[in-house]
Amino acid sequence: MKVSLDGLGLRYGDVVAVQNLSLTVEDGQSVVLLGQSGCGKTSTMRCIAGLEVPSEGRISLGEHVVYDSASGANVAAHKRRIGMVFQSYAVWPHMTVLQNVTYPLVVKRTRKxxxxxxxxxxxxxxxxxxxxxxxxxxxxxxxxQRVALARSIAMQPSVLLLDEPLSNLDARLRDDLRVELRRIQQETGLTSVYVTHDQNEALALADRIAVMQGGRITQLAPPAELYDRPASASIAKFLGVTNAFPIGGPAGRGSVVVEGSQCVVTVAEEVAPDDTTVCFRPEAVEVRPAGDTTEGPNTWTGTVRVAVFQGNSVRYSVDLHDGPVVDAVCEVRRGPVQPLGAQVVVRVSPDRVRTLPEETSSTTPATAPDAVLVTS
Structure with a gap:
């Protein structure tokens, strides 16, 4: 069942939790609300569920309006046919697994x-x-948590809401359950809205990701597109782009200088007037021994300050000569591991660099295909 939010707003006194938010989740689609704590993602979900009364706006499930501030319509939570899985496990410990799952069906007077x-x-x-x-x-x-999920699905809801259901689990189990959740959602074709602050979780579980900041959706896109083309520097940083540096000014056509340094960075795309940050992913950075004959734009020298072996890769922190500190993640098979204190050559291809504005002021649709933050 399709979920539509139109001009949704929610206030707690003088605090604005959600402001003028519009979003459509198509039938059978999985949309993840992604953002930091306090951005309004859980408040938005609670409005859909009927657990919060919005200050303004409209919420529709399929063809039925379940909330409308203009008309005063407000369908009770238990009549919305919504299943919800919470962060806490929310199972009845005195019951068996089967009794936990059948209980809501018994309440609905389903035959035993x-x-x-x-x-x-x-x-x-x-x-x-x-x-x-x-x-x-x-x-x-x-x-x-699987029992809680089964209980919600057994009710045959029109929409399934999941509020950070994996956050209390250890890392390995969280990874396993991500795969299971995605499999179940795809097999059942159940419309779902998932709330998380974990970007990896969002990328794994979504058909589309809505990035929320300050009660607004600031970018809405499929996972691969969001990963490759963040709309602003603040979104890029949230998504793990650690190499994000303030622009000090232009340095010729297609180049900028990093503020407070002499480091010139060349980009493959045009620099917009409101772009304030130049950025590239750690995976896009090459690290070679000093004396490497590599030449061309975005080739700098520096000193390894941190080298962390991660199995298939090594994560470096390289202090550039006359430049900022750059993070790099390099596959071990691409070259020898550089030790702490080593003098190295660092290179990033211009087509793996982007310049971005610090913020975006409104919901950002799919961006142009030529504006790509490429990974290695």
């Missing part, structure tokens, strides 16, 4: 045999059918 069959079907989907008779208090955190 039908409820049991539906619950077992969903437990099979989330990989917990073999634990149907186990007490919920004897489950691991990841298993409890």
């Amino acid at each position: 045999a039908t409820a049991r069959a539906r619950a077992l079907e969903v437990l099979e989907m989330v990989g917990l059918a073999h634990l149907a008779d186990r007490g919920a208090s004897n489950l691991s955190g990841g298993q409890m």
Whole structure:
């Protein structure tokens, strides 16, 4: 079922949590609301669920308006056919796994045999059918979260809302459940809205990602496009572009100088008048031993200040001579590991560099295909 938000606003006294937000989630689509704490993403989700009453705007589920500030319409949360999975595990510890999943069906007066069959079907989907008779208090955190997910799906909701459901899990389990969540969403074709502050989670789970800042959506795009083409420097930094430097001024056609240094950076695209930051990803940086014959634009010398071995790659922090400190992530197979204190040559291809404005003032649609922040 399609979800439509039109001019949504939410205030807590003088605090504006959500402002003039419009978003459409198509039927069967997964949209992730991504942003830092306090950006308004959970407040937006709670408005969709009916757990918060917006200050203004309109919310529609399919063809039905469930909230409209103009007409005063406000459908109760339990009548919206929405399933919700919270950050906390939210299972009843005194019940078995099967009882947890069948409980909302029993409340809806579903026949016992039908409820049991539906619950077992969903437990099979989330990989917990073999634990149907186990007490919920004897489950691991990841298993409890699967029970909560199964319970929501068993209700056959029109829309599934997930509020940072993996944040309490360890890293390996979080990675595994990301894959499971995406598989389930794609297999069921269930419209879903997912809230997270974790960019990797967003990239893995979304058809489209809505980046939220200050109660607004500042960029809305498919994962690959958002990763390659952030609309502003603040979004790029949030997405892990650590090499983001203030522009001190122009240095000839297609080049800028990094503020407070003599480092000249050449870009492949035109520098816009409101661009304030030049940036490139650590993965786009090449690090070679001093004396390397590499020449061309964006070739600098520097000293290795940090070298961290990461298995298939090495992460460097290189202090450029007459320039800023640059982060680099280099695959081990591309060359020898440079030790701490080594003199090195650093290079970035101009087509892997972008200049960006610090902020974007409104929702940003898909950007032009030639404005690409390329990874290695």
